[in-house]
Structures are given as C-alpha cells and as structure tokens.
Amino acid sequence: MKLSEAKVGRTYKISKVLGPPVFVLRLKEMGITAGEKVQVLRKAPLGGPVEVKVKGYCVSLRRDEAEMVKLVPEGCER
Amino acid sequence: MREVVVALAGNPNVGKTALINSLTGAKLKVGNWPGVTVEKKEVFLKYKDTNITFVDLPGIYSLTPFSVEERIARDFLINSKIDAIVNVVDSTNIERNLYLTTQLAQLAEFGIPILLVLNFWDEVRKKGIKINTELIESVLGVKCIPAVAVDGTGVDTILEILVSGNLKTPKPITFSEDLERLVKRVEEDLRSFFKDRCPYPVRWAAVKVVENDEEVTEALGKLGFDASSYRAEAEEIERLKGEDIATIFAEERYSFISGLVREAVKRPYERRMEITDVLDAIFMHRVLGLPIFLLLMYLVFKLTFDGSAPFIDWVDGLINGFIAKWCSYLINLAGLPEWLRSLLIDGVLQGVGLVLSFVPLMLFLYFFLAVLEETGYMARAAFVMDRLMHSVGLHGKSFIPLVIGFRCNVPAILATRTLERERDRKLTALLVPFMSCGARLPIYALFTGVFFKKHQAEVVLLLYLMGVLVSLAVGVILRKTVLKGESPPFIMELPPYRFPTWKMLWNSIWMRTKAFVHKAGTVIALSMVILWLFTNLPFGTSPENSLLGKFSREVAVVFKPAGFGNSWQAVAALIPGTIAKEVVVGALGQLYGVEEESASEKPTEFADDLRQQIKGFFLACRDSFYSMFGSVKVGVFEMEEENTGIATKIAADFSPLSAFSYMVFCLLWIPCIVTLGAYYREFGWSTVGIAILITTVVPWIISTLIYNLGVVFGFH
Known part of the structure; x- marks a missing residue:
C-alpha cells in the first residue's frame, strides 16, 4: 500500500521508500524511513499534499512523493 | 582580549x-x-x-x-x-x-x-x-x-x-563493523596522503568518500587523491544490505540515536488533541482551508485600513497643517531666497510629508503580517495552496517567498533560496514583484480614499488578488517557455502553532517601520529634490513646460489606452516610482501641490496649535478603535476635504476606472531599485533584464485590458 492511498487518522508502518537515492536519503534524514511509524493526519483538497506525523513531528508530502512511500498497516493506534 | x-x-x-x-x-x-x-x-x-x-x-x-x-x-x-x-x-x-x-x-x-x-x-x-x-x-x-x-x-x-572555554569535543559515532573498517581505512589513507593538510575534516571526508559523494570525491581527485578505489568494497556492502550506501549510513546514525532517545527521553501518553491539532483541523480543512485563507487576508486589510485611517488623517494634519505651517513661517522669518523655500516646502516637505502620513498604515499592516508569520500559519497556507501552485507548475514552497513579498519584495527574493532547484528559484523570484508589497499600499490608500471610500478594503484585496492571479498566469507562461522542467519534491515540516511574544511582534514591526521612515528621510527626500529640479527647470516656467512636464506629456501617449494618459502628473510620478514605490505618492503630492501657495501667515499660537495636535491624536485612537470593531459608521469621521487639496485634484484628473487602472499599473510596475539589486546579487544581469521586461510589458497589457473592458461594460 502507498502512503498516498492511506486513510486519514490511521497509523501505519513504513515498509520501503522508493525513488532516486537523493530523494530516499532526504526522507531518511527527516526520519521517514523503513520501520518507522506514520500517522496520516490529513490530506489537502484536490489531490494536494498529505500531512503525516512521524518521529513526533508533522511534515507534509506532495501526492507524487507519497506514492513512493510503501506502507503496511500497524494494527490499531498506539 | x-x-x-x-x-x-x-x-x-x-x-x-x-x-x-x-x-x-x-x-x-x-x-x-x-x-x-x-x-x-x-x-x-x-x-x-x-x-x-x-x-x-x-x-x-x-x-x-x-x-x-x-x-x-x-x-x-x-x-x-x-x-x-x-x-x-x-x-x-x-x-x-x-x-x-x-x-x-x-x-x-x-x-x-x-x-x-x-x-x-x-x-x-x-x-x-x-x-x-x-x-x-x-x-x-x-x-x-x-x-x-x-x-x-x-x-x-x-x-x-x-x-x-569549558567545552567538550564530541565523540563521533562508530558504525557497524564492515562500514567502520572501510571508513577507518579511508581515514588512514587520507591522513598519510595529505599529512596535516587535508582540506576537510578527515573523519567527515572519509565517510563522504565511502558514500561516493560526487562533490567531495571530485575535489579530492583534483588534489591527486584517488577516491574511486574504495567503490568496490562499498558496493559489496550495498549488495549485502540491499540499500544505497548513503542510506545505510543514515540508517545507522538513526538507530544509534533511537537507542539513545529510548533511554534518555520519556514521553507521557499523548493526549488525543493538542491545540495545534484543533487549529489545524480548522485552518487546513479539506474544503474550508482555502476560503479561510482568503478570509484571513481580507480581515488583515480590513483591519489595517479601518484601524489606521483616523491615524493617517491625524498624521496628515500634523505634517501639513502643523509642521509645514511652522516650517514655512520659520523659513520666511530666516529670509531664505524664494527658490530655496520652494525646494524645501513644495519639493521635499510636500512629498515626504505625504509618504510619512502613511506610517500608521504600515504599522497596522506589519503587525498583522507579523502575527501570521510568527504563529506558524504561514506553513499551513503553503500546504493549502500547494495544489493550486502545483497546477501552474510552481513549487508549494514557492508560496512562502510570495507571501513574504506582501511585506517587501527584497527579502522575498532572498527567501527563494529554500527552493532546491535553480529553475524554480528563478521562476519564483520573477513572480515576486507581482506580490503587492507594503510600499505600494500608500498608493492604493490615496486613490481608494478618493474614489472607493466605502469599499477601501475590498478594492485593495481585489488588487492583491489580481497580483496573485497575474503572477500565476505569468508563471504558467514562463514555465511553458523559458523555464521548463519538472517540479521537485515538496517535503515541508509543519511546526506547531506558537504564541508570538510581544517582544517578537514589536521587533518585527519596529524594524520594518523604522526602515520605512528611514527611506522617507533619505532615498525619497533625495528623489523629491531631483524631481523638484526637473519640474522647475528651465527655472521660472510653469510645471507643464518644465523638462519633466514636457517629457511626461510626450510619453503620456503610451498610457492613453490604459486610461491615465491624459494626466501628465500621473505619468511623471511613475518615473521616479522605479526608485521606490512610495515615491509615486510623494511625487503626486509634489506635482499636484506645486501650484498651491503655502500658507505663510503667522498662525494663532504655537502652544495652542500643539495642544490641538495632541488632542487630535487621542480622538484618532478612539476613532480607530470604533472603526475596527464596528458600531460607529464610517460617515462620522470622514476625511475633512479641505486639508487634502491633492484629493480634489486627483478626483478631477481621474475617473474611478482610470484610477483603478493606474493602481493596477503601479501594482505590477517595476517594484523598486533595491529589488532589481536583489535580482542581480542572486541571479546576475540577465535576470535583471528579464525582470524589467516582464514588469514593464505585463502592467501595460493588464491595465489597458482592464480600462478597455471597463469602458465596454460602462464603468466609465
């Protein structure tokens, strides 16, 4: 499952980040990396960016980037 | 020491x-x-x-x-x-x-x-x-x-x-065995190759070499250090772990920190809703986010205008009715020659005075912008606007420089540095001038005060929105022609909302307002002197026949289609307006004011006059409060007509439609000389050229379009 398809309010676990190495590295440096938990906070209208909470802070990713982040469900919250 | x-x-x-x-x-x-x-x-x-x-x-x-x-x-x-x-x-x-x-x-x-x-x-x-x-x-x-x-x-x-000096030097972290061994070896090789003269910190450079960082390996290569020989081993590690080597380093760093944080930081069970969550649910709402953004901007202008209007009247009275009167009295007393009196009073004081009378407007605008900036709303606005920006080929982060442009275009151009790609930076910077900066507000205040008294905030908001729309349109055109390319990733941190401290707000307002006043006293005053020279040379002629008058009347033809070509003063004011936008207002003050005789008779009593001014200030405070928070209707404290002679002259020379066209032209016209300087510093001469081209052609087209459409629809 991709982050772009994730449901608002749910928590997931990142399984893999795809894309060019520079992009993967930047996401990793910001803590968006395999094994990390993400909570999907909201999606902007009209296919705009997605806001997620990861490592205790909030970050927004555009849909195209969110497509590159693969997830597995994390059961229930917390 | x-x-x-x-x-x-x-x-x-x-x-x-x-x-x-x-x-x-x-x-x-x-x-x-x-x-x-x-x-x-x-x-x-x-x-x-x-x-x-x-x-x-x-x-x-x-x-x-x-x-x-x-x-x-x-x-x-x-x-x-x-x-x-x-x-x-x-x-x-x-x-x-x-x-x-x-x-x-x-x-x-x-x-x-x-x-x-x-x-x-x-x-x-x-x-x-x-x-x-x-x-x-x-x-x-x-x-x-x-x-x-x-x-x-x-x-x-x-x-x-x-x-x-009681400081500690940290220990660099140790990586996993294979990685550490490789890094150590590079370290030793670097040390024996360069002795003590390695251009980089050795440990850092060693990691970069193993990571195969292009920039560092190339720089070391130039000095004769062959960094490629470690590639094979690094690739071996990559194969083993199934990831890019730089990513492996990042992962190891994070797992080290995660371990530390697990031990050292204890978080309580998180409460479900924090203030930030509640506010975000409103400001970043799927449907309401955008309308709320527009409403906020509208409120900013509404409160800015309503709140500052009584103070503007007061400052205007203070400068033109009080200071100017006593200054010319003193000058007459000193027996200065007529030309010097004219230069000081008609030239400098008329222009600078008019610009300074808008200081209250600036105070209010800077206050509200500072609140938006320091609470954390800005990043949210970028989130809400990203989709719109993206659809015209702009980066979501471009939005922040553009919003800063509302305050001043110069820092906005510098703010484009947060964009990753040069092309995006340049594109965003070229659109910045269409963001109406604070310096343009006095022009709108002057004209809307004459023609759109009842709907000042609405008309000004319309102008701001037009600036944004024009910038989006120009953005699409540039993106399709000169600056093609994909837009890069948009990853932005959204900070929690924070209460701005009074000190922070005050600093922000004070620094900006100080700059505005300083500019009035230096650049604008100097422009006024030069302008006065050109309107009085050859000496003794009427302003229409002066150097500037003649030239402007020739050039005015160009602006006939845009509706304000029949007023040579309006055209003449645009020319020094390229130095700084407030100069347009100052120049109009001077050009429309020249025919007026300054009052030089000795007025009542100085102390009485001063007391009147102080009383006026308190009345202005009261009026400002009432007008911002309703209850009293605007009619109660309408600008006294007799003290603003310039208003009647503008009313005679413009129609509401041509005034609007003129404001639009001023909005889109070359912002100021400092902005052009910023282009030069950030991008070089060619971009200055493109910027000048865009900010002269676009305003002409748009205001001509508006004027003619207006005539067709019968607004004239």
Missing part, C-alpha cells in the same frame, strides 16, 4: 535566530516556519573579557545540502575556522534533531567543541516529557543546556560556558 567565533547550527525552525537575539540583544528576523534565515548573519558581543562573534546559519537537516541556503550553512561549517558550535535542537522533537548532531560530531577532527542547546524547554515541561540530559551528555560527549530562546532562559549559562 580573546576572540571567539561561535556558529549556530541546527534543524530549520528550532529557534537559532531567536537564541542569537536573546544572547546578543540583536533584532534579526524570526518567524515560525522552516527557512526564515536564508543567509549567514554575524552578530558581535563583548561578554566579560571575550569578543564573541555569533554566526547565524540557515537550518539544515544534515551536512548533505539540497538547496542554496543549506549549502551556505554546510560550507561555512566545513570550511571556516570555528571555535565552537552551538547546536540548537528542538527538544520536543529530539530524535530527528540529534541526527544532525551525529554529523556535526564528525567535525570533531578540527577539535570543534559542541554545545547542545535544548530549546523549547518550556514546552517539554508542559507536555510532561522527561529528558535525561546527563545521559545525553555522557553518550554524545557534549554539554547540554536546557533553554527557552524567546524569553532568555538558559542564555546566561550558555554565555558563561562559551567564555570559560
């Missing part, structure tokens, strides 16, 4: 600039969004017997730069002689922040000690997070100081430690 250079490093939006302000009493610009500081800034402080130079750097997530402003910070940290690094971290989000700390620790080769400042300690307390600073100190090998940058908590301790 000891000299010490201290660099402030840390993630974006952790309060580095706020800390410097607290440490030194400086008034550098702060805000609550990532990327406020885009250039290196130095502040000096003498503390006890030490001269400390604090260097404020743009925020970085790591020592691998992606954008211009990150590169500035990285290059400074690696290439400069630094005595200590103050690593500011957001202690509510310590895990991601410490990632950079592990990278800074690699600079230990230079023997650079690190002082870890745990900022936002008040928020940590409030949230009930427990941080074991002693454990962090012993594991990372650095000193830890809890602090609150905005109120100065911890500042004395930081200064005390910096001066005492």
